Amino acid sequence: MKWKTTVKHAIGKFWETKWNSEKTEKSTIKFLDIKHSPFGKPHQICKNVSNTVLDVTKAEVKAKLVTRTYTLQHDKSKFSGHKESDLCTLCGLCKEDTKHFLLECTALKDIRDKHLLKIEQYIRNNYSDSESIIDRLEKEDVFLQFILDSSLAKLHHIAKLKCHNIRELECLTRFFCNGLHTKRSALLLRKK
């Protein structure tokens, strides 16, 4: 049976190399952490989801945001050859890209603040140096990355995340993304 293990490792190595090389070329997957030997191993976004329709829907929203397949005004403008404006239709103040949607749009401030409070509370309850972690995530401009895929290796020097931290943060940030998605969809529907 040794050949089976050898083949499995070779396939895993192939996909790891291929996806990592695509990642350097494609800005669309810059938020996604490609794990060591990823073949056959589900990403944490899928791994920590219960079997309920609601949970799967939430994970789907997050997966789309991480892989940049969640359509925002910036994408609509790009795909229309800039015939459509990239301006956020909710606040009308800035280009609507992933960062604007998740961290900046004033129209989503109330729901964002509610969820951010829970995430900050989690960090405070689990880390003695929580203030420095929150500060560094903001100063080093990696807070968006932390929300989208906290397992990314480049974040490890800021906060050492154990498996259960990654699992719990995944749940909190899944709720965060879905909360903003639900509010944005409701506001867009009202505008029609």
Ligand SMILES: [Zn+2]
């Ligand atoms: Zn906006």
